[in-house]
Amino acid sequence: MIELENVAYSYGGAELLSDISLKLAPGSFHFLTGPSGSGKTTLMKLCYGALLPTAGYVRLFDADVRGLGRDDVAMLRRRVGVVHQDCQFLDHLSLAENVALPLHVSGRSAEAAGDDLGDLMHWVGLTERMAALPPELSGGERQRAALARAVIMSPDVVLADEPTGNVDWDMSQRLLRLLVELNRMGKTVLVATHDLSLIRATKAHVQARVLRIANRRIQLAGADL
Amino acid sequence: MFSRVLHSDAQADRVVPPSGFTAQLTLFASAAMAFLAVFALALSLAAGRLAEQWGEELARSATIRIAAPAEQQQAQTVAALRILETTRGVASARALSDEEQAALLAPWFGTGLDLDALPVPQLIEVIETQEGMDAAGVRLRLAAEVLGAVLDDHSRWREPLVKAAARLRLLGWASIILIAAVTATMVTLAANAQVIAVLRLVGATDQYIAQAFIRRFTLRALIGAAGGMVLGMIAVLLMPSGGDETASFLTGLGFKGIHWIFPLLIPPLAAGVAFVATRMAARRTLEGLS
Numbered sequence: 239m240i241e242l243e244n245v246a247y248s249y250g251g252a253e254l255l256s257d258i259s260l261k262l263a264p265g266s267f268h269f270l271t272g273p274s275g276s277g278k279t280t281l282m283k284l285c286y287g288a289l290l291p292t293a294g295y296v297r298l299f300d301a302d303v304r305g306l307g308r309d310d311v312a313m314l315r316r317r318v319g320v321v322h323q324d325c326q327f328l329d330h331l332s333l334a335e336n337v338a339l340p341l342h343v344s345g346r347s348a349e350a351a352g353d354d355l356g357d358l359m360h361w362v363g364l365t366e367r368m369a370a371l372p373p374e375l376s377g378g379e380r381q382r383a384a385l386a387r388a389v390i391m392s393p394d395v396v397l398a399d400e401p402t403g404n405v406d407w408d409m410s411q412r413l414l415r416l417l418v419e420l421n422r423m424g425k426t427v428l429v430a431t432h433d434l435s436l437i438r439a440t441k442a443h444v445q446a447r448v449l450r451i452a453n454r455r456i457q458l459a460g461a462d463l
Numbered sequence: 464m465f466s467r468v469l470h471s472d473a474q475a476d477r478v479v480p481p482s483g484f485t486a487q488l489t490l491f492a493s494a495a496m497a498f499l500a501v502f503a504l505a506l507s508l509a510a511g512r513l514a515e516q517w518g519e520e521l522a523r524s525a526t527i528r529i530a531a532p533a534e535q536q537q538a539q540t541v542a543a544l545r546i547l548e549t550t551r552g553v554a555s556a557r558a559l560s561d562e563e564q565a566a567l568l569a570p571w572f573g574t575g576l577d578l579d580a581l582p583v584p585q586l587i588e589v590i591e592t593q594e595g596m597d598a599a600g601v602r603l604r605l606a607a608e609v610l611g612a613v614l615d616d617h618s619r620w621r622e623p624l625v626k627a628a629a630r631l632r633l634l635g636w637a638s639i640i641l642i643a644a645v646t647a648t649m650v651t652l653a654a655n656a657q658v659i660a661v662l663r664l665v666g667a668t669d670q671y672i673a674q675a676f677i678r679r680f681t682l683r684a685l686i687g688a689a690g691g692m693v694l695g696m697i698a699v700l701l702m703p704s705g706g707d708e709t710a711s712f713l714t715g716l717g718f719k720g721i722h723w724i725f726p727l728l729i730p731p732l733a734a735g736v737a738f739v740a741t742r743m744a745a746r747r748t749l750e751g752l753s
Contacts, residue, residue: 288753308669311753315666326661330480342478343667387665 239264239395239426240285245294247280254280256454258294262395262428267421267444269437270430271459272451278430281451282399285428286318287311299394316344319388323400325380327372327387334359334368337386344391355390362386362416378409385416395426402436410436418444478662479679480655489680492649493687493733494694496642501695501726503642507635508725509716514628521621523591525598527556530584531611540585543609547589550604552596559586584611646733647740650680659748673745677738684737688730696726 240262247255254277262268262285270278283289284296287303296303298314306314327336335342338355359365362382367375375383381401388396398417402410414429414436421427421444431437437448448459480486527547531539540558547556559567564583565574589596598616605612662672699717718726 283753290753308749312663312666312668315664320664326657326664328478328480328658328661331477335477339478339662340665343662343665343671391666 239299240428241295241297242284242291243295243297245284245291245296247277247284247289248292253292253454255284255451255456258456260449260456262426264394264426265421265424266426267418267446268428269440269446269448270428270451271432271434271437271448274432276451277454278432278451279399281456282320282397282428282430286320286397287314316340316391317393317395319385319391319393319396321381321384321388321396321398321401323403325384327380327383329372331371332368333364333370333372333375333383336372337383337390340387340391358386358390363412377404378406378412381405381409381413382416385413389420389425393425395428396420398427398429400431401429402431402433411439414440415443476675476679478658478667479675480658481679486679486683489650489683489737490687493646493684493737494691496646496649497688497691497729497733498695498698499691500639500642500729501692501699503635503638504725504729505699505716505718507632507639508718508722510628510631510635512719514625514632517621517628518625521617521624523595525589525591525596525614525616527587527589527605528584528613528615529587529609529611530582530613533582535611536585539609539611540587543587543605543612546601546604546608547587550596550601552592552594554590554592556587556589559588643732643736646684647736650684650737650740651744656748659745660752663749663752669746669749672749673742676745677741680741681734681738685730685734688733692726692729699726 240260242258242260245255245258245260246253258281270281272278280289284291284303285298287296287298287306290296290303298306299317301310327333328339331339334355337358356365359368362385364379364382364386367379372380372383381404385396385398385401388398396417401413401417405413410433417427417429418440437446440446441448450457450459527543529536529539529543544556544558547553564586567586568583598614598618602614605614659672659676662675663669696718702717
């Protein structure tokens with residue numbers, strides 16, 4: 239599904255990541271952890287084609303990212319749902335329209351997705367807030383909205399980069415439960431977080447593997463978590 | 464391509480912020496620029512008209528002034544007229560009558576002037592044919608045969624006036640180009656980078672994003688410019704106009720006849736500028752995004 243082979247990435251000559259090999263199998267749940275600045279976000283970006291590796295190969299859905307045109311990348315984004323820590327919306331559109339935005343830009347009618355949208359908003363607990371504008375939302379509401387937007391196209395993979403960065407513990411757990419549910423529905427999930435207690439709390443509910451970035455390389459974290 | 468791009472897609476249009484600072488900036492800037500463009504256009508056209516008029520009127524006439532002792536004046540006038548009769552390029556030449564000369568002097572000396580009491584030079588009005596006369600040749604012949612005659616072919620007046628009018632016209636056109644450039648810059652500022660980034664993130668193609676922006680901003684520029692143009696034309700219409708005799712440059716500022724069509728071209732032109740500017744701005748923003 240997503241495959242990295244001996245990948246390296248350098249910013250301005252300094253290597254941030256080196257010799258990373260990683261394979262996200264369909265239906266797997268991975269955590270990605272490491273101190274801030276260790277390259278978690280960079281690795282996530284490599285996984286959805288926002289960055290190209292400076293060495294090695296990245297294959298997304300069996301296609302080499304270097305061979306993808308801009309439209310191919312756009313199509314790829316429809317199969318990979320991404321949630322950012324500071325998720326951005328179109329501030330002039332209602333929450334419901336923002337969540338449905340991926341449908342609109344891919345030419346699918348919003349009406350056809352009407353029921354799905356309602357179910358989805360119910361699932362993330364934002365039914366009451368559907369008409370609100372993004373600037374009116376709390377941090378937790380924004381994160382849940384971003385998650386809803388990331389999955390409305392029914393992607394095969396969900397990538398979440400510090401989705402709990404701006405929210406309290408209860409909301410963090412709630413978000414993670416949503417991600418675990420998605421994984422149970424068969425989605426491949428990768429969550430980057432520096433919050434180890436969150437990983438421990440989640441591991442009770444899902445068969446998750448924990449990847450740790452240390453010294454520019456990736457390691458499979460053991461039972462010490 | 465224009466029609467394909469402008470083909471309405473209400474859903475796609477929604478992704479471009481419909482109100483707020485950037486939208487109003489585009490509308491207002493296009494309106495203000497169109498208003499200015501109407502005046503720059505009026506200035507250019509009026510300057511052009513004036514240059515043509517002056518050039519033509521003054522170029523086709525000349526004056527000979529004969530300042531001689533009273534007893535010789537008559538003879539010299541006849542001699543000068545004879546020379547002019549045989550000069551190529553002279554359509555007609557006639558000595559002004561005393562009454563006409565008195566009328567010319569009236570603004571300075573009043574109407575009760577007795578010309579005989581003053582040594583007033585005799586004036587000969589020369590009307591040239593289309594090809595014009597050889598002023599230097601005429602001067603030489605006059606110098607040889609009519610001592611008191613001085614030819615004034617008006618070039619001393621004409622050249623700086625025509626030059627000034629031509630420069631003014633150039634300034635008018637330069638203003639219009641500047642106005643178009645400023646409009647383009649304003650539109651470029653309005654291309655909202657954050658909106659483009661969000662759209663790209665959720666899987667919109669470059670084409671979809673560019674077209675949504677182009678459509679919105681082209682329409683806004685068109686509407687704004689149309690409003691500004693109407694206001695500008697009303698303002699030009701309200702300018703006081705002078706009579707033909709006294710028509711000075713200021714009162715002649717406006718559109719005449721077919722020239723009224725030119726300001727109508729401003730809104731489509733503004734839309735064209737917005738189209739190109741938005742496209743370039745969207746492309747540039749998209750190039751910075753993966």
